[in-house]
Amino acid sequence: GEDVEQSLFLSVREGDSSVINCTYTDSSSTYLYWYKQEPGAGLQLLTYIFSNMDMKQDQRLTVLLNKKDKHLSLRIADTQTGDSAIYFCAEIRSGYALNFGKGTSLLVTP
Amino acid sequence: EAGVVQSPRYKIIEKKQPVAFWCNPISGHNTLYWYLQNLGQGPELLIRYENEEAVDDSQLPKDRFSAERLKGVDSTLKIQPAELGDSAVYLCASSLAATNNNEQFFGPGTRLTVL
Numbered sequence: 368g369e370d371v372e373q374s375l376f377l378s379v380r381e382g383d384s385s386v387i388n389c390t391y392t393d394s395s396s397t398y399l400y401w402y403k404q405e406p407g408a409g410l411q412l413l414t415y416i417f418s419n420m421d422m423k424q425d426q427r428l429t430v431l432l433n434k435k436d437k438h439l440s441l442r443i444a445d446t447q448t449g450d451s452a453i454y455f456c457a458e459i460r461s462g463y464a465l466n467f468g469k470g471t472s473l474l475v476t477p
Numbered sequence: 478e479a480g481v482v483q484s485p486r487y488k489i490i491e492k493k494q495p496v497a498f499w500c501n502p503i504s505g506h507n508t509l510y511w512y513l514q515n516l517g518q519g520p521e522l523l524i525r526y527e528n529e530e531a532v533d534d535s536q537l538p539k540d541r542f543s544a545e546r547l548k549g550v551d552s553t554l555k556i557q558p559a560e561l562g563d564s565a566v567y568l569c570a571s572s573l574a575a576t577n578n579n580e581q582f583f584g585p586g587t588r589l590t591v592l
Contacts, residue, residue, distance in 0.1 A: 371519070398578050409481070409568060409583035410520070417578075455519050463508070463572075463579055464533070467519025 371468035373456055378474045385443040387471045389456030394437060396458040400465070401430065401441045404453045413441070413454075443473075451475045479503070481584035483569050489590045495557035498587045502550070502571030509546060510581060511554050512568040520568050526552065527574065556589075564591045 372390040379385045391399060397418050402410040416423045416430045416439070423430045429442040439456055453470040460466050482501040490496050502509050507528050512520035523542070525533040528549040537544065541560070546552040556563055566588050570581040 402583075407585070409585045410570075411583070412580055415578055415580070457519070459579060461533075463525065464522050465520070465581060467521075469517065469519055 371456055371458060371466055373454075373468035373471045375469065376472050376474070378476065379446050381446060381448055381475055381477050383446055385441075385446045385450070385473055385475075387441045387443075387454050387456075387473065389439040389441075389468055391437050391439060391456065391458040391466075393458050393460055393466070394434065396460065398459050399430075399432060399439050400457040400459070401428075401439075402455040402457060402467075404455065404470070406452075410455065446473075446475050448475045448477065481569055481571055481582055483567075483584040483587055485587055486585060487588050487590075489592065490559055491592050492561055493558040495555065496559050496589060497556075498554045498567050498569075498589075500552045500554070500569030500584060502552070502569070503582055506571035506573055506582070507549065508572045508574050509552050510570040510572075511544060511552070512570065512583075514566040514568055514586070516565070523554070559589075559591045561591050564589055 400415045401413045403413045404410050414428050427444045431440045453472050455470045456468045457465045484499050509526040511523040514520040524537045524544050526546045529546050544554045566586040568586045569584045572581045
């Protein structure tokens with residue numbers, strides 16, 4: 368099937384903002400998600416956005432959605448070392464099947 | 478509240494041996510998913526259950542993989558015989574069918590190494 372595209376790596380300094388970008392494939396996807404995976408752990412849902420929204424803010428997290436370009440981004444404000452992890456963008460297909468990108472490894476340096 | 482429980486966490490076997498993974502979803506979640514995550518990749522859906530019924534197993538390689546969820550709660554995923562290429566993390570997830578956003582809760586996974 369078609370791939371959800373993400374950049375593979377991002378490195379930021381502690382306290383800076385991080386922006387992780389994603390291009391998805393299914394324009395009929397009703398929800399789009401950001402999951403976080405720490406080493407040796409399962410995926411944790413960070414946030415999601417309904418397809419009729421352009422933006423969603425949740426504490427340090429801001430999600431922007433551009434449906435025309437099928438582009439999704441996740442901004443993490445005041446990035447901390449504990450934010451170092453792999454971040455997966457996912458779209459939903461057929462109402463339930465999550466289609467994930469390959470993940471973006473975020474490294475936060477002191 | 479306990480999350481999704483999976484066991485074992487790690488498994489090392491020789492090729493051609495059988496292996497089984499177990500998953501206990503969050504209490505009350507009637508939808509259960511098995512995903513395969515290869516190194517450096519995102520998870521890919523293998524099978525989805527609604528209660529005890531496998532409603533989507535189109536991505537499950539049925540020549541060697543099988544799954545069951547007999548009472549609509551716990552589930553087992555089996556590989557027989559295992560091949561080298563099956564080395565991966567097998568993730569189980571569950572969700573409440575009634576939620577609008579279909580939030581799926583993931584377990585920690587079973588990391589399989591086939592030698």
